[in-house]
Amino acid sequence: MKNKLYNETIYRVLIIVIAIFSALFVGAILLLIAKTNPLKAYYVMFTEPLSGKFGLTEILVRAAPLMLVGLGIAIAFRSGIINIGGEGQILIGAIFGTFIALTFPNLPPYILLPFVFIASFIGGAIWGGIAGWMKAYLSVNEILSTIMLNYIAFQVYMYLIRGPMIDPKEVSYGTGVPQTALLSKNAWLVRIIPASRLHAGIIVAVILAILVYIFLWKTTIGYKLRAAGAEAKAAKYIGVNVKNYLVLAMLLSGGFAGMAGAIEVCGVHHRGLESISAGYGFSGIVVALFGGLHPLGIIPASAIFGLLIVGADMMQRSVTVPASIILAIQGLIILAIVSSQIFFSNIALKEKIMIKLKLMKQGDKDDS
């Protein structure tokens, strides 16, 4: 039996590795079209961030929001709802948190920071919850509604940081950069490594990942949530109110993305500014899928994609290919991962390949 599990793991890893390599191969063709040497580009992207303190700390700075968004998306996917609204939920979370931090600047950090995070959670949860409610009670396709809510959130956010919440200094100096005032130091997350941007948010994110794992796999509510996602009809028979669980999943999912907004505000920028979501809402989808929609897989996955994002920035400087190529590569990785699922779900196909790889036969021999 042990051997079978071992073979299963080898098979799984092999398929994922092949999928990633096919994505990177197509990515290499795209890099060639963008007049770049793909080998050089990939070399810089994967190794340069690992070569020093700056790169290593930056990877974790990116991993923190990615982990939170990824966790939220995993909760939604596990409940059978596809949340593409991470970007919007981050922005609404960020503006809720910023508002609290600016309103109560004198509260001591141990009160203010939890307060800010809760506010961000609520902000994101409202934004996700709208889509969840419309899915459950009006059967509005959640992919379309979350995408529309992204565009709406962006405009609302920009309106607020250009208008009512703009830094008074930007107005008095007449520069007019759309950003809020600097938060009081009480709302800053401590930097855990001096002379870097690495802040305590990464620790918060890891703790939350473990909590999500406990919630989804060790509690009744978590079980019902996954049941609603895996087989809605069966879940109904065992007395799960599937609709309410859809809404709950989207509330949680949006809330986690909202907290990613708080992490960026309190940990990195210390104010609300224009590019705060930085595409994390979309990258979080890749992180969640790559992590197998499992909290404990999402922790390493967010570090890997943190590496890719930092690597892409470094690539832009040394190989002069625009960092936006990473978005295209992430898109390819999504396509590769969802395509690879057939090798797990189609058992006949799986057995055929495993026999070809001589994994099954060996396993049978050892069993007898």
Place this chain on the structure above:
Amino acid sequence: MILDFIVGIISAGIPLAAPLLLAGLGEMFNQRAGVFNLGVEGIMLMGAFVGFLVVLTVGSPILGLFAALLVGAIMGLLMAVVTVKFKAQQGISGIGLFMLGWGLSGTLFRVYVGGITSIEGIKTFSFPLLGKIPIIGEIFFQNNILVYIIFLLVPISWYVLNKTAWGLKVRAVGTNPQAADTLGIKVERIRFQCIILGSMMAGLAGAYLTIAQTHIFADNITAGRGFIAVALVYFGRWKPVGIMWGTLLFSLAHAMQRSIQVYGINFPYEIAVIIPYLLVIVVLALSYKSQLLGPVALGKPFNRGSRG
């Protein structure tokens, strides 16, 4: 004054509807065959960029449109392989395709063009005599040639879908692929054809934006039009005429929002920009009952072995 305002909105709204209609009709073919293609936005972005680049370097709008068709076909092929051959989850695949198109068009734009440049593209032209008729001329006879072609696709699509053998196969594949398979219809082949056709139309819709409408390319220039087109297919109940009404309603609201800004009515810019997106959500919420009328097999991969 009021009349000018209304005529202005209608005459601005019709050309705005054209790319949505084109992409929406393409998505209709996808969905009628049972495939939910959310990659439309990414395909439009690539079509918009490639069309723009060809016009910028070669100068021929016709070649630009052909290039957009080609790039649409390539991306459609990718989507078809992923969703039909590998039977991947269609919604997430579409988001992957969107990110691919968005990232790639933005990157190639920075590499090959650099900054905002405008092209000649396709200009609007006024019909002789007819264009001079007050009001009616302004609304119907002063558009670019593509607008007429795209609106002509409404009856053509209806005919193809409802009156040809191929259209019957498409509907069969989207409604009951198992039964279609038993009758000897090649389900996968029909789905491949529909995805590629729909994606070519999406690529062309993207090129319309850069070549015939804005005459520039900018990062993320489609601003959600691809997703809106997908939503309008639901609103139009998977029928060409319904989709046309949806795109018209939508683009008139869009044009009205623009006029409000032009007329300097005091209204925050950001709030005005929200209106179209908000309208999509409202439209989706109001048309939820019509989802029952949609293709039955929509979103479900076809497995020959399984009994559905």
